[in-house]
Amino acid sequence: MTAAIIDGKAFAGEIRERVANQVARLKEMDIVPGLAVVLVGDDPASEIYVRNKNRQTEEAGMASFEHRLGEDTEEQELVELVRRLNADPQVHGILVQLPLPDHIDENLVINAIDPAKDVDGFHVINAGRLATGQSAMVPCTPLGCLLMLRDRLGDLSGREAVVIGRSNIVGKPMAQLLLRENCTVTVCHSRTRDIADVVRRGEIVVAAVGRRDFVPADWIRRGATVIDVGINRIDAPEKGEGKTRLVGDVQFDAVKDVADAITPVPGGVGPMTIACLLANTVTACCLSHGLPAPQDLTV
Numbered sequence: 001m002t003a004a005i006i007d008g009k010a011f012a013g014e015i016r017e018r019v020a021n022q023v024a025r026l027k028e029m030d031i032v033p034g035l036a037v038v039l040v041g042d043d044p045a046s047e048i049y050v051r052n053k054n055r056q057t058e059e060a061g062m063a064s065f066e067h068r069l070g071e072d073t074e075e076q077e078l079v080e081l082v083r084r085l086n087a088d089p090q091v092h093g094i095l096v097q098l099p100l101p102d103h104i105d106e107n108l109v110i111n112a113i114d115p116a117k118d119v120d121g122f123h124v125i126n127a128g129r130l131a132t133g134q135s136a137m138v139p140c141t142p143l144g145c146l147l148m149l150r151d152r153l154g155d156l157s158g159r160e161a162v163v164i165g166r167s168n169i170v171g172k173p174m175a176q177l178l179l180r181e182n183c184t185v186t187v188c189h190s191r192t193r194d195i196a197d198v199v200r201r202g203e204i205v206v207a208a209v210g211r212r213d214f215v216p217a218d219w220i221r222r223g224a225t226v227i228d229v230g231i232n233r234i235d236a237p238e239k240g241e242g243k244t245r246l247v248g249d250v251q252f253d254a255v256k257d258v259a260d261a262i263t264p265v266p267g268g269v270g271p272m273t274i275a276c277l278l279a280n281t282v283t284a285c286c287l288s289h290g291l292p293a294p295q296d297l298t299v
């Protein structure tokens with residue numbers, strides 16, 4: 001068996017088209033959705049993301065506001081910027097790029113964002129709303145993963161889902177979303193005993209560890225659907241001196257002989273994350289104007 005490759009790039013293009021249609025509809029009401037991105041210091045992973053995101057925000061007809069602050073920015077200065085963005089009526093979504101420098105308390109900054117503008121879904125209010133089944137801003141990466149799973153599998157009810165990784169930005173919200181879809185959800189992590197046996201239960205496996213080649217083929221149940229969230233930059237001397245490339249957390253070449261479907265890296269979860277960020281921004285914009293959230297952009 002050779003797995004179907006889930007084309008996240010193409011799917012993300014469809015979502016961006018829906019976003020653009022909603023943006024056009026809002027423009028007729030003189031409303032332009034706006035997304036503010038705050039970057040502190042220079043993290044290479046964030047650079048890729050911000051570059052793609054700015055372009056796609058504007059391509060969808062939305063306003064994009066970028067704020068770059070130095071590595072040594074004080075926590076208070078960042079919080080003040082967040083407060084200004086909270087108060088700015090042109091800004092419907094605020095994203096503070098993580099990781100932040102060590103001297104800044106990430107939770108404090110994230111929780112300073114107006115939950116209604118928290119398009120990353122990282123504010124404790126949104127995490128709590130998701131966990132308790134209330135309408136919430138859903139974190140973009142897990143949202144993108146869920147959209148791909150639903151598209152591939154239809155109803156997820158009763159399925160065995162295994163999430164590898166327990167971060168606040170992917171693992172935990174992914175588990176909450178899958179639970180909400182009536183999956184039987186197992187979350188495993190660095191302290192999990194017999195992790196191979198645990199992962200082998202999964203009809204759905206979401207790998208979000210941040211370690212290349214972490215998931216070998218013999219952990220994967222035959223016929224599983226595998227979502228690879230990892231974005232690991234590695235040296236690629238075959239491409240030339242000093243070149244790099246991206247790989248996921250899953251041993252793709254081996255796993256594709258066992259799985260029914262798998263997302264590639266690049267071209268899988270990454271583009272979906274950005275598309276969902278745009279979708280969340282449109283949703284936040286609609287809600288802030290007392291309009292219903294677009295059905296085709298939310299779960």
Ligand SMILES: Nc1nc(=O)c2c([nH]1)NC[C@@H]1CN(c3ccc(C(=O)N[C@@H](CCC(=O)O)C(=O)O)cc3)C=[N+]21
Pocket residue numbers: 045046048049052095096097098099120140231246265266267268269270271273274
């Ligand atoms: N507050 C916050 N929210 C985030 O969502 C967030 C963040 N901080 N910090 C950094 C990480 C990283 N991240 C990526 C998203 C998409 C791609 C992406 O589109 N990747 C392409 C490849 C791009 C290329 O080829 O260079 C792909 O996988 O196909 C990459 C990285 C979001 N992050």
